[in-house]
Amino acid sequence: xxxxxxxxxxxxxxxxxxxxxxxxxxxxxxxxxxxxxxxxxxxxxxxxxxxxxxxxxxxxxxxxxxxxxxxxxxxxxxxxxxxxxxxxxxxxxxxxxxxxxxxxxxxxxxxxxxxxxxxxxxxxxxxxxxxxxxxxxxxxxxxxxxxxxxxxxxxxxxxxxxxxxxxxxxxxxxxxxxxxxxxxxxxxxxxxxxxxxxxxxxxxxxxxxxxxxxxxxxxxxxxxxxxxxxxxxxxxxxxxxxxxxxxxxxxxxxxxxxxxxxxxxxxxxxxxxxxxxxxxxxxxxxxxxxxxxxxxxxxxxxxxx
Numbered sequence: 001x002x003x004x005x006x007x008x009x010x011x012x013x014x015x016x017x018x019x020x021x022x023x024x025x026x027x028x029x030x031x032x033x034x035x036x037x038x039x040x041x042x043x044x045x046x047x048x049x050x051x052x053x054x055x056x057x058x059x060x061x062x063x064x065x066x067x068x069x070x071x072x073x074x075x076x077x078x079x080x081x082x083x084x085x086x087x088x089x090x091x092x093x094x095x096x097x098x099x100x101x102x103x104x105x106x107x108x109x110x111x112x113x114x115x116x117x118x119x120x121x122x123x124x125x126x127x128x129x130x131x132x133x134x135x136x137x138x139x140x141x142x143x144x145x146x147x148x149x150x151x152x153x154x155x156x157x158x159x160x161x162x163x164x165x166x167x168x169x170x171x172x173x174x175x176x177x178x179x180x181x182x183x184x185x186x187x188x189x190x191x192x193x194x195x196x197x198x199x200x201x202x203x204x205x206x207x208x209x210x211x212x213x214x215x216x217x218x219x220x221x222x223x224x225x226x227x228x229x230x231x232x233x234x235x236x237x238x239x240x241x242x243x244x245x246x247x248x249x250x251x252x253x254x255x256x257x258x259x260x261x262x263x264x265x266x267x268x269x270x271x272x273x274x275x276x277x278x279x280x281x282x283x284x285x286x287x288x289x290x291x292x293x294x295x296x297x298x299x300x301x302x303x304x305x
Contacts, residue, residue: 217241
């Protein structure tokens with residue numbers, strides 16, 4: 001654009017905002033140049049790591065999980081580019097789904113940072129200081145699940161018959177698959193891990209369940225024209241995302257836990273107190289975002305292929 005065109009466009013923009021363009025232009029005289037560290041807020045970001053023990057490898061653990069949370073935020077941002085638009089083309093759906101899957105691939109491949117980046121002896125010392133905190137308490141990860149599929153697919157398989165479209169969100173919440181990791185199986189009593197998690201996030205979770213109920217990725221896929229739903233490239237992208245999140249990512253986490261918590265005679269409990277082998281393995285969880293895109297044989301062998 002020529003300078004006159006640029007100035008005219010700027011004037012039109014600020015006229016619409018009701019802001020005198022001369023004031024905005026004069027403000028540029030006194031502004032300072034933006035820098036990388038100010039834009040990224042590097043100093044703030046690097047000040048957010050506070051260890052609770054004397055074990056050096058605890059810092060690896062903290063920073064690794066902070067990186068995870070940043071990637072979760074990126075994933076939610078991309079999901080909303082699909083979920084929160086009135087109309088979406090197959091190409092745009094594919095583009096954002098590809099980004100989401102790449103972020104989860106990064107998460108899966110990054111587990112070596114934790115699995116091979118901490119001395120087991122150090123981990124087993126500082127882990128008890130973290131009790132009852134657990135990666136289970138990642139609210140963003142739960143929101144990713146709500147934004148990815150119909151709620152029924154996140155319900156504990158043992159309780160799905162008790163849930164239907166008339167069930168309240170509060171009722172459905174109490175039967176989400178991950179509730180099992182925070183309850184005593186004999187008494188049904190909630191653990192401190194789960195109580196603290198719900199005190200902080202339950203209200204927001206109910207809002208997210210409602211917000212994405214009709215616009216999650218699965219629903220948006222089903223709203224596409226029938227011929228687009230048969231697009232093999234899009235189907236494979238959906239299946240790939242489902243597999244990466246619900247098998248590959250889970251197994252990467254499972255294998256990392258096995259290195260530190262597994263034992264020949266007895267497995268250690270996770271910091272939240274759960275039986276992590278039964279809770280984490282996808283063949284037990286059977287969490288599948290898009291079950292209608294998998295064959296009966298694939299569903300039967302979920303988590304073992």
